[in-house]
Amino acid sequence: VIAGARxxxxxxxxxxxxFLMAGSTALAIAWTTLALRPELLTGHLGVxxxxxxxxxxxxxxxxxxxxxxxxxxxxxxxxxxLHAPRLGDVTFALVAPGAAAIVLGFALGYRVPLLAGGxxxxxxxxxxxDYNLVRTFLAARRRDAVSVAMLCSALxxxxxxxxGLLIALRVVFPALVGVLGYATPxxxxxxxxxxxxxxxxxxxxxxxxxFVLSHGVSRARLAWLQWAVGAxxxxxxxxxxLGWPLGPLAALLAVAAAVLFVLDAVAILRVRLRRRIEVPIxxxxxxxxxxxxxxxxxxAGRPDVAVMAVLLGFVTLAIAGMLVxxxxxxxxxxxxxxxxxxxxxxxxxxxxxxxxxxxxxxGLGIGAAAACAAAAWSSTPLAGVAGIAGAIGAWALALxxxxxxxxxxxxxxxxxxxxxxxxx
Amino acid sequence: MTIAVTAVNPAQTEERVxxxxxxxxxxxxxxxxxxxxxxxxxxxxxxxxxxxxxxTTPGCPLHDTxxxxxxxxxxxxxxxxxxxxxxVWDPPWHPARMSLAARDHLRL
Numbered sequence: 001v002i003a004g005a006r007x008x009x010x011x012x013x014x015x016x017x018x019f020l021m022a023g024s025t026a027l028a029i030a031w032t033t034l035a036l037r038p039e040l041l042t043g044h045l046g047v048x049x050x051x052x053x054x055x056x057x058x059x060x061x062x063x064x065x066x067x068x069x070x071x072x073x074x075x076x077x078x079x080x081x082l083h084a085p086r087l088g089d090v091t092f093a094l095v096a097p098g099a100a101a102i103v104l105g106f107a108l109g110y111r112v113p114l115l116a117g118g119x120x121x122x123x124x125x126x127x128x129x130d131y132n133l134v135r136t137f138l139a140a141r142r143r144d145a146v147s148v149a150m151l152c153s154a155l156x157x158x159x160x161x162x163x164g165l166l167i168a169l170r171v172v173f174p175a176l177v178g179v180l181g182y183a184t185p186x187x188x189x190x191x192x193x194x195x196x197x198x199x200x201x202x203x204x205x206x207x208x209x210x211f212v213l214s215h216g217v218s219r220a221r222l223a224w225l226q227w228a229v230g231a232x233x234x235x236x237x238x239x240x241x242l243g244w245p246l247g248p249l250a251a252l253l254a255v256a257a258a259v260l261f262v263l264d265a266v267a268i269l270r271v272r273l274r275r276r277i278e279v280p281i282x283x284x285x286x287x288x289x290x291x292x293x294x295x296x297x298x299x300a301g302r303p304d305v306a307v308m309a310v311l312l313g314f315v316t317l318a319i320a321g322m323l324v325x326x327x328x329x330x331x332x333x334x335x336x337x338x339x340x341x342x343x344x345x346x347x348x349x350x351x352x353x354x355x356x357x358x359x360x361x362x363g364l365g366i367g368a369a370a371a372c373a374a375a376a377w378s379s380t381p382l383a384g385v386a387g388i389a390g391a392i393g394a395w396a397l398a399l400x401x402x403x404x405x406x407x408x409x410x411x412x413x414x415x416x417x418x419x420x421x422x423x424x
Numbered sequence: 425m426t427i428a429v430t431a432v433n434p435a436q437t438e439e440r441v442x443x444x445x446x447x448x449x450x451x452x453x454x455x456x457x458x459x460x461x462x463x464x465x466x467x468x469x470x471x472x473x474x475x476x477x478x479x480t481t482p483g484c485p486l487h488d489t490x491x492x493x494x495x496x497x498x499x500x501x502x503x504x505x506x507x508x509x510x511x512v513w514d515p516p517w518h519p520a521r522m523s524l525a526a527r528d529h530l531r532l
Contacts, residue, residue, distance in 0.1 A: 076485070209481070213519060213530065215481075215516075215517075215518060215519065273519045274530045329452075333485065333489070337486075337488070340492065340493045341492070341496040342496070345451070347449070347454050348452045349452075
């Protein structure tokens with residue numbers, strides 16, 4: 001799933017990897033900022049410094065990882081070539097600096113030129129990616145709930161960027177205030193639930209099934225999840241732009257989508273053949289725990305804590321877990337696949353460092369949990385713990401990815417050939 | 425893990441071919457393709473071998489690698505000139521095709 005289903009569908013290693021490496025570095029910078037300024041976790045999320053960190057996490061980390069993974073994943077899922085692989089370089093050249101400009105624009109105190117310029121660059125990059133994706137999708141003969149999830153996620157991501165740009169421009173064009181209304185919840189919903197949630201659900205369904213060897217799991221839950229997210233976002237849009245009094249409908253639909261996500265993961269795990277759960281997979285599976293925390297926070301009237309649980313917990317842990325597996329596979333394919341059969345070649349797991357996997361999982365998990373608790377109870381000590389733990393976890397992840405990519409790997413695992421033959 | 429074999433040339437024994445295939449590892453699982461039950465049929469005719477096999481999942485990331493490894497190892501056998509590796513998805517692979525030892529290995 002990760003690399004090319006066939007060689008002629010694979011894209012150059014450097015295209016996804018530059019997204020993945022830049023994204024993981026952004027996560028480390030974001031958590032380091034929170035370690036240095038833990039008060040951002042307990043204060044109002046709308047202040048420029050908090051918005052800078054939020055966009056470092058959403059745009060520079062999650063978006064870049066998502067784009068990198070989709071460049072590789074989508075053509076494989078659709079069993080076709082990516083329409084124009086080299087457009088991936090242009091997408092990166094637009095989105096990465098654009099995201100940096102937006103983060104800087106918030107960090108320097110809401111500098112509209114930086115926000116507008118960065119937003120325009122990100123939007124242009126995402127539109128280019130959408131074009132590439134839609135052309136690929138149209139050329140495919142085989143589509144399923146997973147590939148549709150990828151497409152929907154990309155479109156939600158573009159709408160998130162568009163809305164974010166318009167929100168930023170309200171300062172310059174006051175007329176936009178009347179048109180947009182209070183669009184921040186919709187901006188958040190499109191990004192967290194639409195772009196990241198749907199992508200994680202779709203890719204996670206496929207990757208989790210593959211990594212734990214689960215077969216025959218229905219994709220109906222995934223399809224219903226997409227409908228629930230779409231309906232929730234439609235309800236939010238109607239409330240935002242037309243003022244429809246839909247009450248908690250969007251929140252209820254979001255909860256339904258979260259429940260479907262958990263049920264899908266449970267269904268996959270119940271029929272898995274690989275009983276032992278590897279640390280990166282456990283990291284991925286820790287993500288939905290924070291979805292439950294987000295539901296509780298929402299019911300308790302603390303949307304700020306819910307957002308933190310979804311972003312620092314669900315999105316970050318789910319991505320971090322799969323990121324290690326994806327980087328391992330891509331690097332193995334790039335460095336060792338051609339040598340198979342002509343000498344001793346390491347297995348994919350020989351590229352991984354278990355200690356760094358555990359530090360990543362513990363650091364990011366404790367960091368997210370402590371951050372939610374710090375925000376819920378306005379606890380400065382907990383915020384400090386969160387910042388330090390999260391920074392350790394994020395740097396462990398960045399270091400691990402760098403290790404996987406550049407280290408001189410050797411085969412250290414005894415192979416299980418031959419003796420495993422015998423009766424089924 | 426049952427493999428259907430048709431052999432016209434006795435010089436190419438089933439054991440020899442299966443032993444070569446058992447050296448082809450799934451680099452993610454660390455288990456060979458024979459123990460995984462990925463090999464469905466072998467046709468040994470003269471100096472040609474046709475292998476009909478599958479992978480654990482359609483869109484398997486290791487499609488090319490495994491196919492190339494199978495072809496390479498069989499082409500290195502004495503007396504073999506032609507190797508045809510056919511990846512099929514019908515019937516789909518099922519964990520029940522794995523050897524007991526391979527299943528135990530994955531349950532660790």
